[in-house]
Amino acid sequence: MSKQKPPLDKQRLDTWLWAARFFKTRRLSTEAISGGKVHVNGQRAKPSKEVRPDDELQINKAGYSWDITILGLNAQRRPASEASLLYIEGEKSQQRRQDLADLNRDINASAPQSERPNKKQRRQIHRFKTRE
Secondary structure, three states: OOOOOOOOOOEEHHHHHHHOOOOOOHHHHHHHHHOOOEEEOOEEOOOOOEEOOOOEEEEEEOOEEEEEEEOOOOOOOOOHHHHHHHEEEOHHHHHHHHHHHHHHHHHHHHOOOOOOOOHHHHHHHHHHHHHO
16 A cells, blocks of 8 residues: 655766755755855865766865765655665765874864863852962
């Protein structure tokens, strides 16, 4: 009685990026594509561009870059464990993102977190001033 949908052979680019969990909403994926942050097979694309398995995507988001090949299509947004099965990322791309993440972590660790005293330090300052 239940009708099973035939497997997809093509899908809109913005929908695929949303289903593969690169962007939280379809609107964000559409804005990224329109802004030139996503390329399909080396070409700039529109959000309505239809992608198929074996298409190559270059995605730039928040300073990070992915070079991926589409393995499957999914009309619905599924859990991250299933979404990661929709594509395969190149070895160079993974290494480049990992190096950038390590660099950002080192930069943030060496920077002072705050100039303001925390709660414990404020209490100590207050006690010191009231003692005099």
